[in-house]
Amino acid sequence: MIKAAVTGACGQMGGLIIQNIVKAENLQLSAAFDIVNIGKDAGEVAHAGALKIPISDARNIKNVLIETDTNVLIDFTIADATVHNAPAAAGCGVNLIIGTTGLSPHQRAIIDDAILKNNVSAVISPNFSVGVNIFFNILKQTAKYLSDYDIEIIEAHHNKKKDAPSGTAMKAADVISKTLGDKEYVFGRHGTAPRNKEIGIHAVRGGDIVGDHTVLFAGDGERIEIKHQAHSRNMFAAGAVKAAEWVCGKQPGVYTMDDILGI
Numbered sequence: 193m194i195k196a197a198v199t200g201a202c203g204q205m206g207g208l209i210i211q212n213i214v215k216a217e218n219l220q221l222s223a224a225f226d227i228v229n230i231g232k233d234a235g236e237v238a239h240a241g242a243l244k245i246p247i248s249d250a251r252n253i254k255n256v257l258i259e260t261d262t263n264v265l266i267d268f269t270i271a272d273a274t275v276h277n278a279p280a281a282a283g284c285g286v287n288l289i290i291g292t293t294g295l296s297p298h299q300r301a302i303i304d305d306a307i308l309k310n311n312v313s314a315v316i317s318p319n320f321s322v323g324v325n326i327f328f329n330i331l332k333q334t335a336k337y338l339s340d341y342d343i344e345i346i347e348a349h350h351n352k353k354k355d356a357p358s359g360t361a362m363k364a365a366d367v368i369s370k371t372l373g374d375k376e377y378v379f380g381r382h383g384t385a386p387r388n389k390e391i392g393i394h395a396v397r398g399g400d401i402v403g404d405h406t407v408l409f410a411g412d413g414e415r416i417e418i419k420h421q422a423h424s425r426n427m428f429a430a431g432a433v434k435a436a437e438w439v440c441g442k443q444p445g446v447y448t449m450d451d452i453l454g455i
């Protein structure tokens with residue numbers, strides 16, 4: 193049985209991840225961390241039924257991970273928390289699944305460094321849905337043929353999302369930029385803003401939109417729009433829990449969803 197811990201256990205994603213761990217055959221919840229609801233039953237907070245696993249203060253993460261003999265930590269929190277919690281877990285020999293978005297390049301370098309130095313395995317992805325990772329691959333193929341078209345990325349999310357643009361929109365831009373050679377990114381436009389050969393990136397926030405991403409390739413006389421729409425957050429959680437099963441026993445290193453999907 194793989195022992196899995198969750199950081200951000202009281203968040204929207206953390207709750208769904210705990211529900212998916214409870215349903216998984218090969219995983220059991222070993223610990224749950226947050227900065228709120230300390231001491232409460234993690235299963236009850238996650239609406240997964242009582243599990244007799246208390247929510248621990250994230251400041252004690254090292255002690256609790258060692259005491260509970262945890263194999264993998266699933267982290268969906270905020271970048272400033274992940275940059276502390278992920279290296280702490282790696283230092284205890286715990287594998288990692290990181291779904292938190294909005295990590296700066298510096299924060300990402302700190303996390304990658306800790307993973308490699310401590311010889312653990314990790315999957316880091318701004319989006320754990322299967323469909324979005326297929327979408328990234330369609331973008332790669334399309335960009336090869338439409339390199340002279342204007343490219344705009346439009347994403348829409350719920351009004352509680354903290355970072356903008358989304359990690360998925362940034363990954364889509366990076367996939368296209370890598371395919372076409374370095375592209376400049378322009379975030380929104382305001383006032384006099386002539387278009388050059390950049391990738392335009394636009395974030396919409398409202399209501400309870402789970403996550404829409406549209407990539408527009410616009411040429412003279414035609415356009416293609418490639419769109420992914422998430423209907424429920426649960427497929428992100430289910431993908432992260434599957435990744436947790438997959439990563440345990442892999443050679444140390446930093447993996448992506450492409451590795452899991454065999455793309």
Ligand SMILES: NC(=O)c1ccc[n+]([C@@H]2O[C@H](COP(=O)([O-])OP(=O)(O)OC[C@H]3O[C@@H](n4cnc5c(N)ncnc54)[C@H](O)[C@@H]3O)[C@@H](O)[C@H]2O)c1
Nearest residue numbers: 200202203204205226250268273291292293318319320428
């Ligand atoms: N990769 C993906 O597939 C995917 C999908 C959805 C959301 N996300 C990302 O996951 C993250 C969380 O999203 P959410 O909607 O669950 O947010 P949320 O605000 O509902 O939950 C975040 C939780 O983290 C907790 N937290 C804050 N600081 C902490 C710390 N130091 N240690 C432990 N816990 C701490 C908060 O108290 C909260 O309970 C965001 O970055 C979001 O963009 C990723």
